[in-house]
Amino acid sequence: MLRAVIISPDVELSTRLNEIISRSGRVGVTKTIDRYLVSYELERFLRANAPQTVFLSIEQLPHAIEVLQGVEHYLPGCQVVAVDRGCDPAVLLDLMHLGVREYLAFPFDINAFMATVSRLEELLERKPAQVDTTDNVFAFLPSKAGAGTSTIALNAAVAAANQPDNHTLLMDLDLNSGLIGFMLKLENVYTIYEAAENSNKLDEHIWPQLVANVSKLDVLPAGRLDPQTRIDPIQMRQLIGFARRFYRAICIDLSGNMEKFSLEVMQEARKIFLVCTPEIPTLHLARQKFHLLSGMDLGDRVAVLLNRSQKRPLITTQQIEQLLGVPVYMEFSNDYRGVHNALTAGREVEIDTELGRQFQALGYAMMERSQPGRLAASKKKFLEYFSVNASTTTELTKA
Numbered sequence: 001m002l003r004a005v006i007i008s009p010d011v012e013l014s015t016r017l018n019e020i021i022s023r024s025g026r027v028g029v030t031k032t033i034d035r036y037l038v039s040y041e042l043e044r045f046l047r048a049n050a051p052q053t054v055f056l057s058i059e060q061l062p063h064a065i066e067v068l069q070g071v072e073h074y075l076p077g078c079q080v081v082a083v084d085r086g087c088d089p090a091v092l093l094d095l096m097h098l099g100v101r102e103y104l105a106f107p108f109d110i111n112a113f114m115a116t117v118s119r120l121e122e123l124l125e126r127k128p129a130q131v132d133t134t135d136n137v138f139a140f141l142p143s144k145a146g147a148g149t150s151t152i153a154l155n156a157a158v159a160a161a162n163q164p165d166n167h168t169l170l171m172d173l174d175l176n177s178g179l180i181g182f183m184l185k186l187e188n189v190y191t192i193y194e195a196a197e198n199s200n201k202l203d204e205h206i207w208p209q210l211v212a213n214v215s216k217l218d219v220l221p222a223g224r225l226d227p228q229t230r231i232d233p234i235q236m237r238q239l240i241g242f243a244r245r246f247y248r249a250i251c252i253d254l255s256g257n258m259e260k261f262s263l264e265v266m267q268e269a270r271k272i273f274l275v276c277t278p279e280i281p282t283l284h285l286a287r288q289k290f291h292l293l294s295g296m297d298l299g300d301r302v303a304v305l306l307n308r309s310q311k312r313p314l315i316t317t318q319q320i321e322q323l324l325g326v327p328v329y330m331e332f333s334n335d336y337r338g339v340h341n342a343l344t345a346g347r348e349v350e351i352d353t354e355l356g357r358q359f360q361a362l363g364y365a366m367m368e369r370s371q372p373g374r375l376a377a378s379k380k381k382f383l384e385y386f387s388v389n390a391s392t393t394t395e396l397t398k399a
């Protein structure tokens with residue numbers, strides 16, 4: 001079934017087109033709109049619907065050409081079928097120059113329509129429409145409750161969102177004790193439940209209403225306690241699939257209970273951050289979870305985050321790595337006051353603290369970007385080191 005949208009200010013024309021489309025049984029229309037969209041609106045529409053084919057009325061040619069160029073730009077490979085009431089050879093020639101190969105004139109003929117669909121199918125088979133989606137999906141998995149997973153997920157998501165051109169979503173999937181909404185002081189907002197309920201009909205209008213916006217970050221909190229409502233793994237996959245088209249990064253805070261939908265999230269994730277603390281029970285559970293994930297062929301995605309690490313630890317990082325059988329990816333200082341202050345203010349940990357800098361570093365590592373200023377800072381340290389040594393040498397020579 002070809003996935004298509006119709007863009008036509010002529011409502012009568014799109015009704016007739018929809019009729020012949022349903023008769024054909026070979027095309028599924030996800031959306032019909034009655035105006036020409038431009039710039040951001042068009043981009044959002046195309047990302048949300050990800051059509052393989054756009055049936056475009058060319059009634060107002062300059063506007064139609066703008067849409068055509070937008071489709072080429074945002075969805076390379078997506079095929080455009082021009083539709084019109086008349087059949088002006090000069091217009092047809094213009095469209096050919098613009099790369100449009102298919103044209104349907106009203107009244108529509110079922111045989112001509114079927115032939116068009118066959119050609120489109122063949123073309124798309126050879127060169128599929130490319131939807132620009134992100135693979136930056138990150139699951140944050142507690143080894144044990146209270147290890148600090150939500151704190152890390154929230155701060156890493158904010159650090160990712162603050163990077164240039166890095167639209168980021170944070171979803172709280174800890175349905176029993178999700179705290180992200182509380183941590184950000186969100187009130188009267190929609191939650192993951194509403195998003196899951198609507199997962200099969202999400203579009204560019206529903207989505208902005210569902211997510212809460214905190215500075216540059218979009219958030220879907222866990223919301224009310226509701227033991228009756230379940231989230232289905234399929235809903236989860238649809239939700240992530242949709243979000244992949246809208247965001248550069250998607251961070252998902254999990255409960256650690258390994259529910260079916262959590263496993264689905266981890267299947268979708270590029271990295272699974274397993275959060276632990278340097279304590280025996282937590283490390284024991286971290287090892288169990290790592291083995292479970294390895295058994296599901298997800299072991300190579302796991303990156304261990306060691307939270308609340310101390311300067312003089314009872315258990316060293318090396319011992320932790322030996323125990324878990326995986327390297328510690330990153331460590332986060334124990335800074336109760338810093339985390340407490342952030343909670344009270346309903347925002348991220350201060351950027352100018354050691355813990356704040358560690359969250360920044362995680363945000364950049366997640367996006368595989370180098371952190372601005374780090375090179376400059378290390379160069380400065382290097383030079384400082386040398387100037388100290390230079391003066392020391394001078395002193396020594398003098399003596």
Ligand SMILES: Nc1ncnc2c1ncn2[C@@H]1O[C@H](COP(=O)(O)OP(=O)(O)OP(=O)(O)O)[C@@H](O)[C@H]1O
Nearest residue numbers: 142145146147148149150151308333334335336339
């Ligand atoms: N690096 C840290 N330094 C000091 N305290 C921390 C740190 N990280 C988290 N905490 C504190 O630990 C507690 C648990 O944190 P958080 O809610 O983030 O953990 P969690 O693993 O998500 O817990 P839950 O199982 O309830 O979801 C909170 O009181 C938080 O303020």
Ligand SMILES: [Mg+2]
Nearest residue numbers: 149150174179
């Ligand atoms: Mg939590």
